[in-house]
Amino acid sequence: MRFDVITLFPEIFSPFLTSGVTRRAYESGLVEVRLWNPRDFADGNYRRVDDRPFGGGPGMVMLAEPLTLCLESIRADRAACGAPDAPTVLFSPVGTVLSHASVERWSASSSGAVLICGRYEGLDQRFIDTHVDHQISLGDFVLSGGEIAAMALLDAVARLQPGVLNDEGSHQMDSFNPALDGLLDCPHYTRPETWRGQSVPPELMSGNHAHIERWRREQGLALTQRQRPELVRAARRAGHLSKSDEAFLADFPKNPDLDS
Known part of the structure; x- marks a missing residue:
């Protein structure tokens, strides 16, 4: 083009x-x-x-x-x-x-x-x-x-053109992408496991891929609810939120680790 x-x-x-x-x-x-x-x-x-x-x-x-x-x-x-x-x-x-x-x-x-x-x-x-x-x-x-x-x-x-990014699926997990139902991406971590007294969340070290994906989904939901709640409302109206998503969001204000 x-x-x-x-x-x-x-x-x-x-x-x-x-x-x-x-x-x-x-x-x-x-x-x-x-x-x-x-x-x-x-x-x-x-x-x-x-x-x-x-x-x-x-x-x-x-x-x-x-x-x-x-x-x-x-x-x-x-x-x-x-x-x-x-x-x-x-x-x-x-x-x-x-x-x-x-x-x-x-x-x-x-x-x-x-x-x-x-x-x-x-x-x-x-x-x-x-x-x-x-x-x-x-x-x-x-x-x-x-x-x-x-x-x-x-x-x-x-960056959306084929072959431009090193990983073809990279942009699929960007914030606002339909693959994330228009929500924000989750936080990311890399080596070392402990940096200046701060550790990588244990969920990412579990090796359980299903557990990791759920954690990432919930962290993305939490971040979006905290920073851009209108995106959560739009995802809900579009029917993109699952029952487990809604259950997590229902408990979101009660969780001090996510509501700080």
Whole structure:
């Protein structure tokens, strides 16, 4: 799949695309990323891409024309390469918050997307109304630009591609995954068995795989109930909680080891 990224700072992406386990997705072409600078499509000696907002106020607004010319060039390049047309995504505080479910949908899309990284006070609304298909947010806070959000989406999509992670089943046990019924993952431990006076829970050392899996399920339930109770409610509404799950949750507030 192909992602075209419109950004005023393409150099930010260089270390991202060549570092970590997800670089396998980019180097192999499983996830193709092309970077486009709207300044290359701006007029004048200064290649201006922003101007003051009508009505006054602080900050600058990105101009619609360079962005449009950049987007048109992307679409022409996609057509010349035989790549399918793709939806246009703007990272914005008004967008839908990125979730595991939406990442799975993007990771299964053969067309990829055109990702627009805004800067300054935002984009001319006329460009948004004319060209943007989806708006995505990382949460209720504001970043200096959309580049970090774009990298978050690319990373989440890349790690779901076959062969990218060392263990193909690794992402199946991630928090929010359907394999965990949308709950949080359990805590994890590794060597040494005792670290600075703290020991690995004995359940993990039992060798009883069924017992270990139940312990992990209960720890995931406990963590989710403590940190994200709305996910437990969603799992219950979807019918994903077993009788043993419900029995554990019923006793959860009474267990001082889990309610601290």
